[in-house]
Amino acid sequence: MVKAKIAVNGYGTIGKRVADAVQAQDDMEIIGVSKTKPNYEAAVAHQLGFDIYAPAANLGAFEKAGIPAAGSIEEMVKKSDLVVDCTPGGIGEENKDLYQKAGVKAIWQGGEEHELAGYSFNAIANYEGALGLDFVRVVSCNTTGLCRVIYPIDKAFGVNKVRVTLARRAVDPNDIKKGPINAIVPDPIKLPSHHGPDVKTVIPHINITSAAMKIPTTLMHLHTVNMELGDKCTAEDVRKVLGYQSRVRFVGQGIASTAEIMEFARDIKRPRNDMWENCVWSDSITMHEGELYFFQAIHQESIVVPENVDAIRAMMELESNGAKSIMKTNKALGL
Numbered sequence: 001m002v003k004a005k006i007a008v009n010g011y012g013t014i015g016k017r018v019a020d021a022v023q024a025q026d027d028m029e030i031i032g033v034s035k036t037k038p039n040y041e042a043a044v045a046h047q048l049g050f051d052i053y054a055p056a057a058n059l060g061a062f063e064k065a066g067i068p069a070a071g072s073i074e075e076m077v078k079k080s081d082l083v084v085d086c087t088p089g090g091i092g093e094e095n096k097d098l099y100q101k102a103g104v105k106a107i108w109q110g111g112e113e114h115e116l117a118g119y120s121f122n123a124i125a126n127y128e129g130a131l132g133l134d135f136v137r138v139v140s141c142n143t144t145g146l147c148r149v150i151y152p153i154d155k156a157f158g159v160n161k162v163r164v165t166l167a168r169r170a171v172d173p174n175d176i177k178k179g180p181i182n183a184i185v186p187d188p189i190k191l192p193s194h195h196g197p198d199v200k201t202v203i204p205h206i207n208i209t210s211a212a213m214k215i216p217t218t219l220m221h222l223h224t225v226n227m228e229l230g231d232k233c234t235a236e237d238v239r240k241v242l243g244y245q246s247r248v249r250f251v252g253q254g255i256a257s258t259a260e261i262m263e264f265a266r267d268i269k270r271p272r273n274d275m276w277e278n279c280v281w282s283d284s285i286t287m288h289e290g291e292l293y294f295f296q297a298i299h300q301e302s303i304v305v306p307e308n309v310d311a312i313r314a315m316m317e318l319e320s321n322g323a324k325s326i327m328k329t330n331k332a333l334g335l
């Protein structure tokens with residue numbers, strides 16, 4: 001089988017995980033990853049066998065540091081069928097011209113605006129609409145986590161309204177530059193946060209509003225979800241619907257915090273402690289006065305990774321059925 005040639009532009013938190021996830025599939029392969037500087041992450045990428053590309057002006061620095069670079073980012077893009085742009089939010093949009101001129105497809109991440117790609121993606125909600133598209137945005141980690149629960153609950157019972165409050169991890173574990181370290185920050189203060197409107201870019205008919213704050217933790221985000229449902233149902237009915245979702249994991253058995261979820265991910269030997277699934281506290285699923293409530297935790301570093309693989313498969317038309325792609329991705333990752 002001829003594999004789709006995939007480049008990762010921006011080998012950071014998301015990019016390095018997408019690169020490994022693509023390599024694990026049998027219908028696509030990584031032809032290169034980009035690093036701006038020859039730091040430890042570039043050295044590891046080289047050790048893992050990835051061809052490294054860099055901005056043309058920085059190629060000399062790589063040579064000096066003894067980390068071989070295969071060429072410029074422009075060269076990498078030209079060699080690929082599809083680029084997964086994992087550069088920091090707001091930088092990715094600057095690369096659109098480059099991709100268009102090279103005639104390659106591109107996926108951006110949730111840090112970019114919906115309008116940049118024109119199609120916001122979540123595998124269970126709208127895989128089929130991405131078939132053959134040139135540009136797609138995989139929505140942010142929190143938005144992905146929301147779509148994964150709202151979509152099946154809406155299908156089963158109808159959703160009249162969603163209210164969600166998000167406690168957002170302040171920064172990723174490797175980030176030593178930002179905070180807060182001793183504050184809770186309403187973020188943004190002006191409501192709603194981007195998450196509700198972003199869910200609507202994927203599932204337009206959902207009535208949703210969201211508020212978010214940043215808290216001094218690096219491990220995971222935590223959502224308090226409240227939904228008014230169309231049909232009458234019990235907590236057990238909702239548990240059944242979420243229980244069928246391959247990318248939703250129920251947690252319990254003494255797991256009472258995000259810290260214990262991360263420990264669990266280590267114990268089951270997940271690469272980089274990645275928890276690709278939404279973690280829903282099964283005991284928190286409650287119906288009160290006809291409304292649904294539950295808690296879920298979202299591992300921001302990894303939740304969008306399987307979605308990127310499915311988005312590639314849809315755009316490259318490697319599989320026309322979303323459910324089949326999800327199963328294939330999950331199996332290759334060990335999810």
Ligand SMILES: NC(=O)C1=CN([C@@H]2O[C@H](COP(=O)(O)OP(=O)(O)OC[C@H]3O[C@@H](n4cnc5c(N)ncnc54)[C@H](O)[C@@H]3O)[C@@H](O)[C@H]2O)C=CC1
Binds near residue numbers: 036110
């Ligand atoms: N970290 C997270 O929790 C999540 C991030 N996202 C989104 O994913 C995207 C990437 O975020 P992260 O991986 O966290 O960022 P990151 O900062 O960890 O990684 C970005 C990488 O891109 C490189 N880079 C910077 N400018 C570049 C350029 N002009 N050309 C090529 N490479 C360049 C950086 O050196 C770094 O290696 C953003 O849109 C973000 O909003 C989505 C879900 C979760």
Ligand SMILES: O=C(OP(=O)(O)O)[C@H](O)COP(=O)(O)O
Binds near residue numbers: 111168171195
């Ligand atoms: O996609 C994410 O969060 P978001 O869904 O709150 O935008 C990532 O955790 C990145 O968030 P950041 O912009 O706080 O680094």
